[in-house]
Amino acid sequence: MAKETLLSKGMWEQYSEKVRDRMNKPGHFGEITKDEAHKANLKLVDVIHGSEACGDAVQLFLLVDKDNVIKKARFKSFGCGTAIAASDMMAELCVGKTIDQALRITNLDVERALRDNPETPAVPGQKMHCSVMAYDVIKKAVASYKNVDIKEFDEAEIVCHCGRITRKQIEKAIIEKNLTTVEQVIEATGAGSYCGSCIRPGGHEEKNVYLVNILDDVLRRTGKKEEASVTTGVRDIPFSELKMPQKLKKIEAVLDQIVRPALAADHGGLEVMDLENTTVFISYTGSCAGCAGALHGTLDFIQKTLQEKLNASITVKPFQG
């Protein structure tokens, strides 16, 4: 904890003037009709990303000439003000670029273009995902234009999408700077310091890989942590058919490999107290024991991890002594 965390910052006060202006007066919102494209003899791209249910959705229209140059861009948005501002800037940045150049516009470019001065971020970290939406919709538009799968554009594995920080960068920092906790990784690389979704499961978005997994992997590879026996022995028998001691062994292995390292980052730990069919009863130790805030998220995370690694029907409950 620190002074900064004790006083909550007003989110809106952290928006740049440019963000505010574009929220109030977006210049590029609107539609481009097939008719308009036809008359101008240009190709129309029309894609949608996100959904109302997620609270954030954007539609992008591009008019592209035969030299693959984007002549006009318009957007529509179901989203908060910063989503509108980021979409507006994204549309503006697309105009005049070729499709391939547009593909190189990243969320960081969008965010930087919205800054009032180069030193101050245009939006607070938790709003960076709005610019990620803007970036994702460009990729989708280009894929649609080229009629290829969007996966073709997957670059080096990005872990933190807000800061566009790759797995390689993170691994390098862990090894070179001898990092051992996920907090150190966030501090050293900036990954996870924006919306926080990539730190560990349970955040705003689901990720393929989390910082806790990468840290764990590297520590094991470099021999700083012992390999757990999760993948040995009884692997091929379905979890539900295992006998109690084998079930416990597998659960413990997963906990050791994934869960305990994550809790240890917060100086906490846990013990398995009981097992009834697929219900695991746990008890927290260390700082987790008294931490009310960690409870919903942490319990979900443990359950999700065990479900993913062992059996989808596993539930995790606090042990009732």
Added chain:
Amino acid sequence: MKQERIYLDNNATTMVAPEARDAMLPFLGEKYGNPSSLHAFGGEIRHHLAEAHDHVYDLIDALDQDDVVINSCATEGNNTVLQGVYHTVVRNNAKNHIITSNVEHPSVLNTCKFLETLGVQVTYLPVNKEGIVTAEQVANAIIDRTALVSIMWANNETGAVFPVEAIAQAAKARGVLFHTDATQVIGKLPVSVRDRSIDFLTLSGHKFHAPKGVGALFVKAGVRLPPLLFGGEQMGGLRGGTHDVHNMIGLGMAALLAKKGITDEQTRIRALRDKLESTVLREISDTGVNGGTQHRTPNTANIWFKGVEGEAVLWDLNEHGIAASTGSACASGNEKASYVLLALGIGPEIAHSSIRFSLSRYTTEAEIDTALETIRTVIERLRNISFTYKKG
């Protein structure tokens, strides 16, 4: 451009009543004594405090033999009750079960989550589409090991009023302690502990024109509850810490005003709320009300507007000088959509598009008219930007 501001977020906090502020000022000036002192500086405070207590007792129809402990807020009160029941009941005998609802304030829900780690079993009753739990649901959930039922009187987001008297009776019939968080109902509807079935009631002053940082906890005569804050003998030892004199005076005056104004003001506020709500529903297409409209606090309207995102609406309203609120914060790390609205069984897209307007006794008809005009403008602009809303 400087504009008139219109405050329609009174379920979040309210303006301090001028009468309450005036009553407090002497205690931020020459009357600064500690009421626990023997000398005149302390002595001259005490009868003012006694009077403030009388008003708070009156507000909820408490008897003189009850304890109404003035504390810092309902969060403190809720913690005192839940943690106190853990210490007096759960730790000392076989009862280790608590019943609550899934739309309680975080000060109840997160305290329950914490108690779960200490071995308490908690049942979170789901609300129905009206946004309430019924006495029957509570009765069915009570088991021999149930130590406490804790159900809010009214919900902050939907304004839904729970059948608290019937729920309290159901708990009493089974010998189970009953607590209600009455924060959102005080000053809006009559609140009474007269029928003696409520064991604990908590409230926060700043929701009914007292200052922030003061609230109260009612403990029925004969019910034991240990203090959360140990200290001196203030409040009969039920809450340590030097008396927060000026805040107590403010709470007393706000309580007096709330009790006095309940009938007239609430008829007027209800009429204004109904005007706001019915005009929106009539004049703006694809809108609706979240939760039931039958049993509701008279000042609250929670309205969804198809095709626009809540935070964007708030931003635009704020640009026009109007303050409202949304349960959906479009920010990572937060709840994606309000857990209270989702508990009603509505889709997340509706929850993301919902705005809460909450009025107070200081809301005027002219303000509602201005707000209506602004709401029309704002929704039209944002629906124009949105592609998920198609006219027609």
